[in-house]
Amino acid sequence: MKNIYERQKDILSIIQGLDISPTLYHNAVEKYQALGKYLNDSGLKAEIYPQGSFAFGTVVRPSAKDSSASYDLDFICQVMGSRNDYTPKELRDKVEIVLKSNKTYADRLKIDDTCFTIEYADVGEIGFSIDVVPAADESDEVKQRLILKSLVPVLIDTAISIPKCNNMCKFRWITNNPKGLRKWFDEINAPFLSSSKEAEQMRIFAENRALYESIEEIPNELERSALQRVIQILKCHRNNYYARLKDGDEIKPISAIINVTVTKIAEHFNPNCTVFELLNYVLSELTIYGEHQYITEKDFNQKYGFRTVFSRPDGKWFIENPANPEDNLADQWNNDERIPNRFFQWIEIARKDLISSLEQKDNTQFRAILENGFGSVSVSEFLGKKYCGEATPRQITSQTAARPYSAQ
Amino acid sequence: MIFTKEMAHQQIAELLEVQSGLHIEAESETQIELTGDIFINCKSKGFFLSENYPVQIVIPLNSNELPYVIDNENRIAKDYPHRYDNGKLCLETETSIRIRFLDSFSLVEWIREFVETYYFSYEFFQRYGEFPFGERGHGVQGIVETYQELFQEKDPIKVFALMKAICEHPYRGHSLCPCGSNQKLRLCHGPIVMKYYMDNRLNKIVQADYKNIYDYLVNCYEQLRYREKAK
Ligand SMILES: [Zn+2]
């Protein structure tokens, strides 16, 4: 008999395994707080706070070519004052100078267009790196403009400005609002979180007896809701799917799109659901949004009613960043149609792998689907040989493999 | 590689040991037909396939025709470019298959190397929109590609010239290489193509393919001339 519930549990245990461990979490928090203290001690008044997956609690270990891939954790270093107090280049230089003047940081530092990366990965261990993006408060003029456009104006207050270098390393300001986005996410996530809170505390406590003496010591940030798990499952499946494509790196959908669209879809769903009930709903909704590829905006709205997570006025894809009305998360989709085409093909595959195959496939088939979806390294790491058939899969040598041919 | 009934039965017995989902469905003086499921369990390029496929396998007897597979339950999507309308699977060029089994045909190895790989490519393509090992051009193009690989020569014109020479002349290492390099054959393509001159079985395969390509080119030329006139 196929035990669907057990298969779901096994998928969850892979995701739990790929999530950041409490030890690593505490280590990362300690490191970014120490960095904040160092900056302030050095006379740079600044606040460091997490953004992206680390802020949302949706971190997954990147799909590993080798098994020691490290986590990329993203932070904002918001320097006191507004953008009117600096040129973009001045702000960036200010942070750079302080980071370089301390050997601990200077030795681990890598610099690119928008951020400073501090590597904490130790040899042979799963480590992490901290990406620090310098920023200043957004100007009042811009905030006023955003408030007028925003569906959730209360989020705008935390908007920031980031020095971004275009070609020729000319810096200009880019508006962003990671704190606002986190606030938006946390509010939608709250009911989901409270429904799983108790079970999560018990799980984390049971798995980390050496770390915590009581449940009260467990930071809330380590608890995961069904919503967070769904985002993690999809991100991990995405990593493995796009890693197989020749142009995967160019057309992989950004994590922000998964975070925002899944959260918007989940907003009106029953927060007491299981992970897989929500996943099923999210994937079926995303499949409906895929219809935007084939029918007009008018027909879509007529057929599918009030569905606004993705829209396509005048043929242009649009996914609004809820914390920044001027930010279209699907910007790139309008420059390269491979991105939306492949995105919805991926959704179709994810739906087969994560929903229908659980009841349709036998054990060895299911094992193959798990390895395709989550990577064979991770599946073996967290499930061992479970679901493996008697025969190990035969390796096809690609250089000498037959290629399909038709004479007509 | 002509199957007598005895040889066919012996190989079928070996095949049924590894593919126990198959059975003999029908048998006549001219062919044996197997039906049932084949189980495929392989991996490559980070993709795993573990799946059963319903098939009909036809093994022609006392004939030079190769065995073939029919997707009798339409498991392959209609729009997949490598399935004939009658359900026959486009496994590989006959050239590749015949050369692979030049010394002796093995049904078990044929299934493993050509049929399993076919389904693997199919599933990979359905999932990722790409062929894991590439695909052959249709018709004559695929045959020329096969020889481009066999002769390790990228230029199709040179390949065609080499095929022509193999069909029409004996091997002479000191004469000029037909590829037009102005070098002696033995210092140019000779070492690679020599066996196609010397081995009768290989020579026959090249003869058949050369005739195919030649007829195709003549046909194209005729059509072109006809169109010119019509203007
Ligand atoms: Zn074909």
Ligand SMILES: [Zn+2]
């Ligand atoms: Zn030559």
